[in-house]
Amino acid sequence: MPLALELDSVDFAYEHGPPVLRDVSFEVEAGEFVAIAGPNGGGKTTLLRLALVLARPTRGRVQLFGEPADRFRDRARLGYLSQRAQLGVQAPATVREVVSAGRAARNAFGRLTAEDREAIEQAMERVGLADLARRPLSRLSGGQQQRAFIAKALVSGPQLLALDEPTAGVDVEAQEALSGLLARLNDELGVTILYVSHEFGAIEHVVRRLVLVRGGIVFDGPPSSLPGVWHDPSHVHV
Amino acid sequence: MFEFEFMRLAFAAGAIVGLLAPVVGFFLVQRQMSLIGDGIGHVAFAGVAAGYLIGVSPVWTALVAAIVGAAAIEWLRAHRTAAGDQALALVFYSGIAGGVVLISAAGALNANLFAYLFGSILTVTRAELLRIALLGLGALLLVAILLRALLAVAIDEEGARVSGLPVAFLNGAVSMLAALTIGISMRIVGILLIAALMVLPVIAAQRVAWSLRSTMGLSISIGLGSVLAGLTASYYLNMPPGGAIVLTAAATFVVAAGLETLRRRV
Ligand SMILES: Nc1ncnc2c1ncn2[C@@H]1O[C@H](COP(=O)(O)OP(=O)(O)O)[C@@H](O)[C@H]1O
Numbered sequence: 394m395p396l397a398l399e400l401d402s403v404d405f406a407y408e409h410g411p412p413v414l415r416d417v418s419f420e421v422e423a424g425e426f427v428a429i430a431g432p433n434g435g436g437k438t439t440l441l442r443l444a445l446v447l448a449r450p451t452r453g454r455v456q457l458f459g460e461p462a463d464r465f466r467d468r469a470r471l472g473y474l475s476q477r478a479q480l481g482v483q484a485p486a487t488v489r490e491v492v493s494a495g496r497a498a499r500n501a502f503g504r505l506t507a508e509d510r511e512a513i514e515q516a517m518e519r520v521g522l523a524d525l526a527r528r529p530l531s532r533l534s535g536g537q538q539q540r541a542f543i544a545k546a547l548v549s550g551p552q553l554l555a556l557d558e559p560t561a562g563v564d565v566e567a568q569e570a571l572s573g574l575l576a577r578l579n580d581e582l583g584v585t586i587l588y589v590s591h592e593f594g595a596i597e598h599v600v601r602r603l604v605l606v607r608g609g610i611v612f613d614g615p616p617s618s619l620p621g622v623w624h625d626p627s628h629v630h631v
Numbered sequence: 632m633f634e635f636e637f638m639r640l641a642f643a644a645g646a647i648v649g650l651l652a653p654v655v656g657f658f659l660v661q662r663q664m665s666l667i668g669d670g671i672g673h674v675a676f677a678g679v680a681a682g683y684l685i686g687v688s689p690v691w692t693a694l695v696a697a698i699v700g701a702a703a704i705e706w707l708r709a710h711r712t713a714a715g716d717q718a719l720a721l722v723f724y725s726g727i728a729g730g731v732v733l734i735s736a737a738g739a740l741n742a743n744l745f746a747y748l749f750g751s752i753l754t755v756t757r758a759e760l761l762r763i764a765l766l767g768l769g770a771l772l773l774v775a776i777l778l779r780a781l782l783a784v785a786i787d788e789e790g791a792r793v794s795g796l797p798v799a800f801l802n803g804a805v806s807m808l809a810a811l812t813i814g815i816s817m818r819i820v821g822i823l824l825i826a827a828l829m830v831l832p833v834i835a836a837q838r839v840a841w842s843l844r845s846t847m848g849l850s851i852s853i854g855l856g857s858v859l860a861g862l863t864a865s866y867y868l869n870m871p872p873g874g875a876i877v878l879t880a881a882a883t884f885v886v887a888a889g890l891e892t893l894r895r896r897v
């Protein structure tokens with residue numbers, strides 16, 4: 394399998410800050426579903442931001458689909474759901490409007506094509522929001538809002554989807570539903586998924602690979618071979 | 632009142648202004664930069680003063696000043712040399728202070744200046760209407776082309792960055808559009824009140840709207856309605872149109888907020 398993402402000996406520090414990630418080497422094959430866990434402040438969000446070219450490493454290199462990340466142009470192949478994702482607008486935005494905004498990754502300046510519209514309907518369908526297409530996001534539950542953002546990330550047809558704690562503040566049922574949805578995306582569409590979560594229980598049984606991040610990568614392997622002391626990865630104190 | 636050419640010219644110019652101001656204001660409000668219009672307006676005031684001083688039409692010098700002010704604010708914001716609101720305060724006060732100094736140097740503290748500050752129905756000439764129409768339609772065309780990209784940035788700036796949209800360019804474009812709107816609108820609404828016409832219709836509309844599209848549509852209706860009502864009041868009551876226009880828009884906001892409260896109760 395070709396690599397979707399490769400980090401090679403990457404260090405990262407925010408300006409005037411201490412090192413946040415040190416010597417991270419990390420490869421993700423196309424089609425993998427990887428769970429990323431670790432303590433608060435461990436560097437999970439930073440790792441995703443490096444992968445998505447929202448941040449540049451202070452040392453080492455990042456490659457996306459075999460190309461240097463900062464020269465990677467085909468950005469519609471990336472989908473992102475940021476931590477605490479929320480609407481940037483105060484005005485009421487409907488599910489369809491939010492999902493349509495994600496389509497700007499493919500077609501930002503012309504009119505929406507028939508293909509765009511089709512993709513928008515499909516993305517809403519996939520996350521189970523087709524019936525609520527005209528509902529403003531402010532009148533949806535937390536879990537439904539998250540699914541709207543996932544549809545927005547999906548609508549450009551990404552091959553790498555990065556989600557940063559998408560289930561924070563969402564009830565257990567919605568978490569399970571989300572895990573199922575992501576597993577299907579991975580399975581049926583072959584989307585490579587990086588899933589950052591502290592509520593690890595809901596995805597443990599759908600991923601084959603778990604990465605623990607704490608200033609670097611401290612574990613990388615199948616969830617079943619996780620040492621017992623780390624078993625609750627949200628409370629890692631190494 | 633339409634028997635007078637100056638009123639026909641004022642209404643034609645007003646219609647363009649009433650349409651353009653809320654469209655551009657929509658993006659300022661969503662970026663939580665409602666006050667940027669005010670900041671740029673104050674710099675435009677310095678531009679008007681500079682026009683008097685060097686003997687060039689203040690319309691043009693104000694437009695140039697507004698664009699420079701918008702670029703300065705955007706640059707300060709992007710480079711984080713000062714927090715956004717501090718950058719705005721700096722531009723704001725420098726604009727007003729510079730304007731006052733230049734105005735008194737030019738000896739132009741007179742009624743003519745008042746028309747630039749609060750608008751006038753007597754000042755729109757045919758040549759000026761042509762300028763307003765060309766620049767206004769150009770600005771609207773630019774918004775139409777960039778609309779979906781601008782919405783994508785407003786809805787989720789980080790997501791837009793990941794998907795490769797030119798976010799810095801689009802943010803700059805909004806500031807430039809704001810500057811252009813001020814340059815276009817000042818004869819009708821006045822540079823001290825134009826920012827209100829960009830913001831009030833939008834915040835009124837989003838109280839009662841049910842989607843982004845309806846917010847935009849209602850904002851435009853409120854903007855147009857306020858300008859036309861304000862110009863009419865200005866004609867019959869002999870007052871500066873800027874004041875009447877902005878009071879109408881403000882009244883609409885109060886009504887919209889009231890409607891929203893009622894709807895929440897039931
Ligand atoms: N914008 C920022 N500027 C400076 N330091 C930051 C910034 N964002 C995160 N950090 C620091 O980087 C470290 C890792 O943060 P983060 O990647 O958000 O961790 P996690 O997502 O695992 O909670 C933390 O110590 C945090 O304080």
Ligand SMILES: [Mg+2]
Nearest residue numbers: 437438439476
């Ligand atoms: Mg985080």
